[in-house]
Amino acid sequence: MLTFKEFAEFCSVIEKISSTLELTARIAAFIRKIEDEDDLYNVIHFLMGRIFPPWDEREIGVGVGLIYEALRQVTGVSKSRIEQLVKETGDLGLAAERLLKEKKQTTLFQEELTIKRVKEIFEEMAKLSGEGSQKRRVMLLTDLYVSATPIETRYLTRLILGEMRLGVGEGIIRDAIARAFGIDSSIVERAYMLTNDYGRVAVVAKKEGKDGLMRMKIQLHYPVKMMLAQVAESVDEALREMREAAVEWKYDGSRVQVHYGNGKVTIFSRRLENVTSALPEIVDEVKKCVRENVILDGEVIAVKDGKPMPFQQVLRRFRRKHEISKAMERIPLIVYFFDILYDGEMLIDLPLKERRKKLEEVIGESEIIKVAQQVITSDPKVVEEEFNRAIEAGHEGLMLKRLDSPYTPGKRGKLWLKLKAVMETLDLVVVGGEWGEGKRSHLLSSFELACRDENGRLLRVGKVATGFTDEDLEELTELFKPLIEYEEGKRVVFQPKYLFEVAYQEIQKSPKYESGFALRFPRFVRLRDDKSVEEADTLERIAKLYEMQFKSKGG
Numbered sequence: 001m002l003t004f005k006e007f008a009e010f011c012s013v014i015e016k017i018s019s020t021l022e023l024t025a026r027i028a029a030f031i032r033k034i035e036d037e038d039d040l041y042n043v044i045h046f047l048m049g050r051i052f053p054p055w056d057e058r059e060i061g062v063g064v065g066l067i068y069e070a071l072r073q074v075t076g077v078s079k080s081r082i083e084q085l086v087k088e089t090g091d092l093g094l095a096a097e098r099l100l101k102e103k104k105q106t107t108l109f110q111e112e113l114t115i116k117r118v119k120e121i122f123e124e125m126a127k128l129s130g131e132g133s134q135k136r137r138v139m140l141l142t143d144l145y146v147s148a149t150p151i152e153t154r155y156l157t158r159l160i161l162g163e164m165r166l167g168v169g170e171g172i173i174r175d176a177i178a179r180a181f182g183i184d185s186s187i188v189e190r191a192y193m194l195t196n197d198y199g200r201v202a203v204v205a206k207k208e209g210k211d212g213l214m215r216m217k218i219q220l221h222y223p224v225k226m227m228l229a230q231v232a233e234s235v236d237e238a239l240r241e242m243r244e245a246a247v248e249w250k251y252d253g254s255r256v257q258v259h260y261g262n263g264k265v266t267i268f269s270r271r272l273e274n275v276t277s278a279l280p281e282i283v284d285e286v287k288k289c290v291r292e293n294v295i296l297d298g299e300v301i302a303v304k305d306g307k308p309m310p311f312q313q314v315l316r317r318f319r320r321k322h323e324i325s326k327a328m329e330r331i332p333l334i335v336y337f338f339d340i341l342y343d344g345e346m347l348i349d350l351p352l353k354e355r356r357k358k359l360e361e362v363i364g365e366s367e368i369i370k371v372a373q374q375v376i377t378s379d380p381k382v383v384e385e386e387f388n389r390a391i392e393a394g395h396e397g398l399m400l401k402r403l404d405s406p407y408t409p410g411k412r413g414k415l416w417l418k419l420k421a422v423m424e425t426l427d428l429v430v431v432g433g434e435w436g437e438g439k440r441s442h443l444l445s446s447f448e449l450a451c452r453d454e455n456g457r458l459l460r461v462g463k464v465a466t467g468f469t470d471e472d473l474e475e476l477t478e479l480f481k482p483l484i485e486y487e488e489g490k491r492v493v494f495q496p497k498y499l500f501e502v503a504y505q506e507i508q509k510s511p512k513y514e515s516g517f518a519l520r521f522p523r524f525v526r527l528r529d530d531k532s533v534e535e536a537d538t539l540e541r542i543a544k545l546y547e548m549q550f551k552s553k554g555g
């Protein structure tokens with residue numbers, strides 16, 4: 001059985017490696033040696049900074065606050081001392097390690113932590129609810145810290161915060177599994193796109209090899225990665241490529257994947273979180289209007305008086321945990337389904353034309369449940385008319401889809417092209433912020449933004465302080481407060497969790513931020529909590545946009 005110490009020591013070795021190839025090789029060698037299937041499953045998730053797979057509803061419910069409390073109890077030092085150490089090291093994990101190092105001499109011999117034991121404790125934390133649960137969480141956490149060696153403390157803390165700082169993204173995990181078990185990367189990836197669980201993929205790869213992975217299928221109530229679109233350069237170009245396109249409105253809402261089978265409906269958001277309990281009216285309506293045993297892909301929009309409400313409102317519904325019926329009245333929802341992935345058989349390899357037929361067969365439309373309207377055309381004029389209609393109706397633009405295209409989970413290819421009215425924006429991770437002045441000193445007033453590099457490291461590209469309403473700032477302050485890792489005068493540093501969509505006037509080269517770029521006149525467009533940190537825009541995309549604006553200005 002693998003000990004957590006062995007895992008932590010391995011992490012401390014790979015943390016220093018920046019070469020992707022070497023990282024992949026080291027991880028491959030490490031996971032190849034893991035005998036126990038549960039250990040392998042957990043290690044894969046832990047390396048990516050996850051305790052449960054992303055679609056799992058369970059959460060351990062431990063944030064920065066409880067970690068501070070547990071550390072205070074275990075080491076007896078004050079909160080301000082911990083804060084000071086976090087400032088010095090820039091990392092709660094390192095701070096915890098240091099504190100425990102200072103304290104360790106006095107601790108008696110403890111039972112060694114295993115990967116299994118750590119996972120069990122996390123599972124127990126996730127089960128807690130109601131009165132006394134926070135206290136119990138702190139107790140479990142202090143137990144963990146007491147049993148851990150300093151180096152284990154570093155990675156336990158980071159794991160709890162979901163931020164391992166190893167530079168290990170999904171691409172590296174895919175290639176490491178491929179290499180460890182001698183299987184082609186594309187086969188590993190396909191299995192992942194269908195199951196969304198690299199832990200399971202690794203276990204099957206080890207036990208059953210390539211054939212096992214090939215046999216992995218979409219399963220009802222387990223999310224499938226969503227197919228994504230590229231931006232259409234122009235209508236003519238798009239039509240030239242597709243000849244004839246299925247043209248649909250790009251509804252301005254939020255993506256959902258709806259699974260209906262065995263009497264149960266499960267709804268996943270764009271980031272594949274289970275949002276079923278926030279959307280009871282959709283659950284009921286699906287049961288009434290949709291044939292059982294299907295997986296559907298669609299867009300939920302909020303509509304009042306026949307007009308779509310801002311996209312933010314839909315996300316508000318997704319986040320809602322209490323007083324859902326009130327929210328249902330204030331923010332009524334409609335779903336437009338545009339694709340079907342499964343009807344007892346996996347349908348993703350069928351051409352869109354045929355999937356669409358099946359989609360129409362399984363849905364009986366109602367006030368709340370609709371099939372997205374679709375026009376098939378090769379005429380740019382028709383596309384333009386549809387585009388204007390969509391914009392007038394308050395939506396984002398159009399989607400142009402190839403009629404013969406399969407459904408390619410997780411791929412952002414040319415089979416779907418989007419045509420939007422507004423200029424390209426960036427989706428960036430909020431990593432820090434600043435408190436306001438005077439009367440607004442209780443509110444956050446600006447936010448530091450970061451993009452990702454190829455290894456998933458976060459690099460700052462600027463600060464945004466405009467585009468917020470007072471209500472936005474109040475809401476955002478509430479949302480970000482629990483994520484504060486430490487404060488430094490007015491500046492705060494957040495655990496990276498949320499993305500902002502920002503518009504800007506120009507991208508500039510600048511030594512001010514680690515990315516080497518800065519945004520000129522950045523403006524907040526909206527919170528994108530339908531996207532995860534791993535989906536933030538990359539340094540590569542920013543560099544590309546930078547080059548493009550150069551070209552459009554004629555050098």
Ligand SMILES: Nc1ncnc2c1ncn2[C@@H]1O[C@H](COP(=O)(O)OP(=O)(O)OP(=O)(O)O)[C@@H](O)[C@H]1O
Pocket residue numbers: 227228229230248249250251252253254255299338372399418
């Ligand atoms: N008819 C439709 N077909 C497909 N996607 C649609 C449709 N209507 C609205 N959408 C939304 O548009 C998105 C397609 O664009 P893309 O795949 O690039 O997603 P994205 O990265 O969320 O980008 P964006 O910020 O443009 O929504 C889908 O994720 C979905 O949420």
